Amino acid sequence: MTAAAPACRIPVMDGTRYEIASVQSPPASASADEAELLARLREGDERAFEALVDRHYGTMLAVARGYVKSRAVAEEVVQEAWLGVLNGLDRFEGRSSLRTWIIRIVANIAQTRGAREARSVPLSSLAPEGDEAAVDPDRFRGRDDAFPGHWRHYPSDWQALPEQSLLGRETLELVMGAVKDLPPAQQQVITLRDISGFSAEEVCDALDISGGNQRVLLHRARSRVRSALEEHLDG
Amino acid sequence: MAEHITCQEVVELVTDYLERELAPEEASLFEQHLNFCDGCIVYVEQIRATAATVGRVREEDVPPETRDKLMTAFREWKRS
Amino acid sequence: MIAYKFLRSDGSSVFSSFAWPLPADGPGAWVEAPVDPCRSGIHACRVGDLPYWAGRVLYEVELDGEIVAQTDKLTAARGRLVRRIRAWDEQRDAYTRMCADRAHELIAAAPPEFAHWDTVVEPSIPEGPALLGFVAARIAEEIEGTPAAYRAERERQTKWLAERLGLLS
Numbered sequence: 427m428t429a430a431a432p433a434c435r436i437p438v439m440d441g442t443r444y445e446i447a448s449v450q451s452p453p454a455s456a457s458a459d460e461a462e463l464l465a466r467l468r469e470g471d472e473r474a475f476e477a478l479v480d481r482h483y484g485t486m487l488a489v490a491r492g493y494v495k496s497r498a499v500a501e502e503v504v505q506e507a508w509l510g511v512l513n514g515l516d517r518f519e520g521r522s523s524l525r526t527w528i529i530r531i532v533a534n535i536a537q538t539r540g541a542r543e544a545r546s547v548p549l550s551s552l553a554p555e556g557d558e559a560a561v562d563p564d565r566f567r568g569r570d571d572a573f574p575g576h577w578r579h580y581p582s583d584w585q586a587l588p589e590q591s592l593l594g595r596e597t598l599e600l601v602m603g604a605v606k607d608l609p610p611a612q613q614q615v616i617t618l619r620d621i622s623g624f625s626a627e628e629v630c631d632a633l634d635i636s637g638g639n640q641r642v643l644l645h646r647a648r649s650r651v652r653s654a655l656e657e658h659l660d661g
Numbered sequence: 662m663a664e665h666i667t668c669q670e671v672v673e674l675v676t677d678y679l680e681r682e683l684a685p686e687e688a689s690l691f692e693q694h695l696n697f698c699d700g701c702i703v704y705v706e707q708i709r710a711t712a713a714t715v716g717r718v719r720e721e722d723v724p725p726e727t728r729d730k731l732m733t734a735f736r737e738w739k740r741s
Numbered sequence: 742m743i744a745y746k747f748l749r750s751d752g753s754s755v756f757s758s759f760a761w762p763l764p765a766d767g768p769g770a771w772v773e774a775p776v777d778p779c780r781s782g783i784h785a786c787r788v789g790d791l792p793y794w795a796g797r798v799l800y801e802v803e804l805d806g807e808i809v810a811q812t813d814k815l816t817a818a819r820g821r822l823v824r825r826i827r828a829w830d831e832q833r834d835a836y837t838r839m840c841a842d843r844a845h846e847l848i849a850a851a852p853p854e855f856a857h858w859d860t861v862v863e864p865s866i867p868e869g870p871a872l873l874g875f876v877a878a879r880i881a882e883e884i885e886g887t888p889a890a891y892r893a894e895r896e897r898q899t900k901w902l903a904e905r906l907g908l909l910s
Binding site for chain 1: 667668669670672673675676677680682698699700701703704706707708710711712714715716717718719720721722723724727728730731732734735736738739
């Protein structure tokens with residue numbers, strides 16, 4: 427829980443209502459950090475460019491993969507995007523975060539490239555299709571049962587497992603695989619939110635999707651990965 | 662407005678809850694449910710653990726040839 | 742104003758895990774929080790809210806500052822725990838039993854098509870008062886076929902608690 431300033435005698439609760447189940451974001455790029463890199467980049471500092479590339483390449487690749495068929499094409503798109511970043515530096519006004527702007531550039535290029543490849547319109551530009559249950563409906567009591575809609579059997583408590591189960595290498599690889607198997611739009615959103623630590627607003631800005639759309643994609647992505655994790659941990 | 666929600670509804674609302682996007686009445690029903698349902702507390706914790714585990718995935722590194730290409734492009738851009 | 746608050750056995754809030762300053766010789770320290778009903782603030786129960794939030798340990802809480810009433814709780818800017826309500830420690834199992842007995846009673850008096858609702862009652866007991874309170878109210882609602890029946894059963898639960906715990910209504 428975020429604490430009040432130490433000088434304050436009275437303990438302050440601030441927006442901690444959801445603490446029991448709040449999701450810890452991975453450490454995000456500090457905006458002061460971004461400002462410094464941007465300034466150095468504008469001065470032609472090669473090290474600043476390299477640092478920026480290192481920081482964002484993986485995310486950009488993941489986003490590009492959501493729009494184009496092959497990894498090779500995705501890599502080309504990312505390289506093109508970096509040129510776009512350099513050429514657009516003068517125009518960047520700082521209204522969005524630098525990383526949001528960078529992702530928007532790669533998303534636009536990838537989308538255009540994907541359309542040229544005659545791939546069907548990427549899902550992230552449409553409302554999420556159809557229904558997708560977060561949990562198999564069979565896991566819940568049926569309409570004719572007592573307490574319809576309630577768990578038949580409770581899911582298992584992962585906190586009761588040995589620490590290595592969740593924290594180990596095997597689990598991490600399983601989760602990586604599960605994320606890679608996601609439909610493209612879901613993969614983009616969960617990558618930006620849960621791996622790269624973008625805020626919901628930044629994701630909507632970067633991918634040009636609505637808040638509601640973003641939440642549905644995140645929901646489906648997390649539900650699918652949870653399911654894969656459950657199979658692995660319970661099986 | 663419903664008096665209560667089911668576990669099946671909880672698992673569909675969990676992301677909105679964590680994102681603080683539930684309307685106050687819905688959030689109340691959600692928390693009332695968690696207050697009596699151990700199964701759903703476990704489920705919400707599973708979703709939190711899932712996001713945390715996804716968070717441990719490292720983004721890909723820049724392949725060496727790509728790095729070279731990009732640095733060359735940078736120097737060219739700088740000259741122009 | 743005086744209200745009530747359920748906490749975990751270690752004195753932490755159920756949803757925020759906030760560690761409340763507990764009463765020792767007198768009330769615990771004041772805690773402050775900006776009031777934003779969906780997001781922050783001190784949450785507390787009126788007597789009528791108690792069945793919905795039944796938990797391990799019950800405290801009387803004093804609220805101050807801005808207080809917002811919602812359908813199932815109060816949200817306040819300041820609060821402090823005044824005293825632990827020991828009667829809840831003593832009556833918690835009796836309350837759970839009362840709700841279970843009500844559930845059985847309602848089903849016994851109902852047409853046979855509701856009989857299968859009885860099977861979850863006893864197995865739910867270990868999960869405690871919050872679950873049994875819901876079970877009884879849900880069964881009342883199912884048999885009667887109206888949400889009003891759910892609320893009425895909850896009101897019965899409130900009355901029982903107010904009497905047995907000696908609470909101001």
